[in-house]
Amino acid sequence: MTTSTPTSAILGAIAADPRFVEIRRDIHAHPEIAFEEHRTAARVAEELRAWGWTVTTGIGGTGVVGTLSKGAGTRSIGLRADMDALAMDEVNTFAHRSRHAGRMHACGHDGHTAILLAAAWYLSHHAEFDGTIHCIFQPAEEGGQAGARAMIEDGLFTRFPCDAVFGLHNWPDLPAGEFGVRAGPFMGSSNRFRIDVTGKGAHASQPELSIDPLVCASHILLALQSVISRNREPQDAAVLSVTQIHGGAAVNVIPEQAWLGGTVRTHEAGTLDMIERRMNEIVAGAGATFGCEATLTFERCYPCLVNDPGQTAFALDVLRDTVGEARVHGNIARLMGSEDFSFMLEARPGCYVMLGIGDGTHRASGHGAGPCLLHNPSYDFNDAVIPDGAAYFVQLAQRFLAQP
Ligand SMILES: [Zn+2]
Ligand SMILES: [Zn+2]
Numbered sequence: 001m002t003t004s005t006p007t008s009a010i011l012g013a014i015a016a017d018p019r020f021v022e023i024r025r026d027i028h029a030h031p032e033i034a035f036e037e038h039r040t041a042a043r044v045a046e047e048l049r050a051w052g053w054t055v056t057t058g059i060g061g062t063g064v065v066g067t068l069s070k071g072a073g074t075r076s077i078g079l080r081a082d083m084d085a086l087a088m089d090e091v092n093t094f095a096h097r098s099r100h101a102g103r104m105h106a107c108g109h110d111g112h113t114a115i116l117l118a119a120a121w122y123l124s125h126h127a128e129f130d131g132t133i134h135c136i137f138q139p140a141e142e143g144g145q146a147g148a149r150a151m152i153e154d155g156l157f158t159r160f161p162c163d164a165v166f167g168l169h170n171w172p173d174l175p176a177g178e179f180g181v182r183a184g185p186f187m188g189s190s191n192r193f194r195i196d197v198t199g200k201g202a203h204a205s206q207p208e209l210s211i212d213p214l215v216c217a218s219h220i221l222l223a224l225q226s227v228i229s230r231n232r233e234p235q236d237a238a239v240l241s242v243t244q245i246h247g248g249a250a251v252n253v254i255p256e257q258a259w260l261g262g263t264v265r266t267h268e269a270g271t272l273d274m275i276e277r278r279m280n281e282i283v284a285g286a287g288a289t290f291g292c293e294a295t296l297t298f299e300r301c302y303p304c305l306v307n308d309p310g311q312t313a314f315a316l317d318v319l320r321d322t323v324g325e326a327r328v329h330g331n332i333a334r335l336m337g338s339e340d341f342s343f344m345l346e347a348r349p350g351c352y353v354m355l356g357i358g359d360g361t362h363r364a365s366g367h368g369a370g371p372c373l374l375h376n377p378s379y380d381f382n383d384a385v386i387p388d389g390a391a392y393f394v395q396l397a398q399r400f401l402a403q404p
Helices: 009-015 018-031 037-051 109-125 149-151 213-231 269-290 309-323 341-347 383-402
Strands: 056-059 064-069 074-081 130-136 164-171 182-186 188-198 236-245 257-267 293-302 305-307 350-356
Touching: 009 109, 009 309, 009 383, 018 037, 018 109, 018 383, 037 056, 037 064, 037 109, 037 130, 056 269, 064 109, 064 149, 074 109, 074 257, 074 341, 074 383, 109 130, 109 164, 109 383, 130 149, 130 383, 149 341, 164 309, 164 341, 164 383, 188 213, 188 269, 188 383, 213 236, 213 257, 213 269, 236 269, 305 309, 305 350, 309 350, 309 383, 341 350, 350 383
Parallel strands: 074 130, 074 164, 164 350
Antiparallel strands: 056 064, 064 130, 182 305, 188 257, 188 293, 236 257
């Protein structure tokens, strides 16, 4: 059994070493999107190997796992970071701006990767622990591509058994260096749907010869509004948005077909089941009413992110030790955004926390005019919080593995 290292020692050692800011900015300057993170994965693997970690590459595409064992302990922990960037242009002009048009680290996954590397460096050089640590660097968190699921399907947790998994995301809504988390359902599920309506085309002057798919589609769109307003429990947040409606190409033609598309977000899996069931009933009912063939295709993308209550209590305890009670918020509001770490939390108990990066005053000169929001072309990760995030991971690993 080992005791954890004092936080001040971890923070000091990581803050004093410029390499992690250099790594973060190097990754920022060379953003790669879903399943194309070849350069990023190579840099991650190179650093881990140099620090004595056993490295496995190519898991779920471009995923990397670094493994380090010490002592005779049989417990194991997974620490996860995402590596992918977004398909968008950066407007910042500072030295570490994106070198690639249409590619930008606007969600701070460059920072997450640097934080986990800093923790890996510290754990291999300074920290005593007893057991096995797996540092999981995943591809393709963005855009519904589910790099986490790809790694799990490639045997992540059978090849690298983890008793629990932990991750974090930077969060501009919180002051720099403060942490926010919530036990239980924390982030939303994301789902997409398409409704195809087929009728019978005819001359617009002869509607009696047609079966008009536009009228049927319009009734479906309006009836869907009743799912959130009439079927959902009011305290339970959920979104159902029809964001596309297509059909027809000429003023004098009643078309054969129309289709609707949109998204559904929920915090509870049961609510999602209810919404999908009601959508099926409404689509089938409207089809029967108007004589159209109407079908719903409903695709569940990312499930609700649910923090394990026990592991969240443990993470909160570690966080309070790491940055002090005043900088830890243990019951922040649920978020409607989604995150594919939810797949890992379905497979293993664990906890996902938010790490504040502040209001954007950290930005170097040459940043764009916009706010420092996630997915904004002016965004830049706040390097000042790398030690906070890394110290949390270090103490999490030490204390988790020291448990009986
Ligand atoms: Zn994002
Ligand atoms: Zn993100």
